[in-house]
Amino acid sequence: MFDYLVLEVRRTLRDTGFVIFGIGMPVLMYLLFTNIGDDVGGRWRTASMVGMAAYGALGSALNTGTGVAEDKSIGWLRQLRITPMRPRSVVIGRALTGSVVVLPAIVAVLLAGGVVNGVRLAVWQWVLVAVLLWLGAFPFTLLGIGNGYRLTAQTTGVVNVACNLGMSIVGGLWFPVDLFPGWLRSLSSYTPTNRFAELGVSATEKAAPGFGTVAVLGLWMLVFGSYAVFSYRRSARTV
Amino acid sequence: MTTTSGTAAATAQGAAPAVSFSGAVRTFGAVRAVDGVDLEITRGETVALLGRNGAGKSTAISLLLGLDDPDAGTVRLFGQEPERAVQAGLVGAMLQEGRPVRRVTVRELVTFVARQYPAPMPVAEALELAGITELAGRRADRLSGGQTQRVRFAVALVGDPALIVLDEPTAALDVEARRAFWASMRAYARRGHTVLFSTHYLEEADAHADRIVVIDHGRIVADGSGDELKRAAGGNLVSFDLAGHGTEGLARLPGVLAVEVRGDRALLRSEDSDATVIALAERGAIRGLEVTAASLETAFLALTSSDAASDGTPAGARAPAAPHSAAARRPAAAEHQAAAGDRCTEDPPAVDRAAEEPAADAARETV
Structure with a gap:
């Protein structure tokens, strides 16, 4: 399974589209959003850094599912079924791949924050933000994998992009939730992306993640995890 | 190694x-x-x-x-x-x-x-x-x-x-x-x-x-093996120019298992080509006479029913001599003949008779 993880991580990092849109885009958007306009405060630079790192991680996590759908369509998953590798190892290997490939985007945006935008945090805070965002991205990997097993390659691409943009915007990864109208703000607090960013923000504010944050995120993880298992079980015998 | x-x-x-x-x-x-x-x-x-x-x-x-x-x-x-x-x-x-x-x-x-x-x-x-x-x-x-x-x-x-x-x-x-x-x-x-x-x-x-x-x-x-399959399908292929003559009675010539007409040429699949040729000579029907051994292709066509012939079978597999399915394995003879319409089947009873021929049984035995 470790071999599979290495193979898949390598394949992902060689994907130009992944590097540009999964890593470059969040960094670019972060720098744009925090350097255009005149009332940009240090607080927004930090909050947006976490939001964009989360956005990058979200895109990378979902991308794992796009890869699954692609491998399904070219018959590679079927080919794996006739090697001694167990089907379960394939899906677990993919989930682990998702956990690895979210790191570059997180690290790149945090670097941009520290180096370019002068965000100042204690070392332990930097590490904690990175680790929390890394762990918190896992539900989205499961969502991507669920889509990948369930849908065709083309549909998966479209659905993943829709999930990515929709959840990023509504979750407040791009713009502060404070700017939202009241109803959208209350909706936002139930989205997994909002709580995902909340995990990182709490670390920058030297606070422990709130109970609500962990609970909402845990619930979404359960939902996405069940979806992934269901999709996988349904299609594993037919890939 | x-x-x-x-x-x-x-x-x-x-x-x-x-x-x-x-x-x-x-x-x-x-x-x-x-x-x-x-x-x-x-x-x-x-x-x-x-x-x-x-x-x-x-x-x-x-x-x-x-x-x-x-x-x-x-x-x-x-x-x-x-x-x-x-x-x-x-x-x-x-x-x-x-x-x-x-x-x-x-x-x-x-x-x-x-x-x-x-x-x-x-x-x-x-x-x-x-x-x-x-x-x-x-x-x-x-x-x-x-x-x-x-x-x-x-x-x-x-x-x-x-x-x-x-x-x-x-x-x-x-x-x-x-x-x-x-x-x-x-x-x-x-x-x-x-x-x-x-x-x-x-x-x-x-x-x-x-x-x-x-x-x-x-x-x-x-x-x-390939040879066994050829043998199982049985027979040689005797062909000649009809030169405007009819095909009546060809199916009843000695040895003939199946008759097919292509343009102005008659193709007879025969289990005893010598006897068939002699009989043809007696009728004077020997213009352009040719006797060829059954190929694996003929064997294959004889062994499989022809109703799928139009669905992308490689051209080589059906182009030449297709004395159709003496070894029709199934009672689905109707389906089989309808599909073979483009082959201009002569004398359908010959096919039915052929299905009972020993060659067909031999083919079945190898199954």
């Missing part, structure tokens, strides 16, 4: 045959894709599964590899469930629909697959056997069709499995690539491995397999 550990592992399973189907059935809705197949392949054999498109070859292979389960009957590989045999690393396969894996080099891909098997051959050896040593550093998704196919072959064999299954391995390859591919396949078979490949090219089955299993409508209709 070498005794491989894959084979050693197989030996450990006792003397069970490499492949064994018994009464295997797989249906999709109303279609019986595999319709009661009994087949045994002993270790070390190279077997061709020959049939038209849609005859049931790929479904049979899916059952064989444990990718699909039979609705009835059983399939065993080395005496165990296909899935277990696959997990034990006894099987390698090249599937029909695979497209190249993206963003990996050939070496990375083959190395990865090798590491999944308990006792693989060295990667360099697999690349060499497949004839792709010089492509090792290239990206697998940036190769020609023939090169891609050989990469897939390397993926199938690098685990050094005791059984290798190739589903239409040369479809879409040009002549040169095909030749190179078969050279690789034979090199692998010589190592004492069991090889099963499916094809709809008769020449390939004849040239590269010890044994040909003909499958049609999900059933095995013949099983033997």
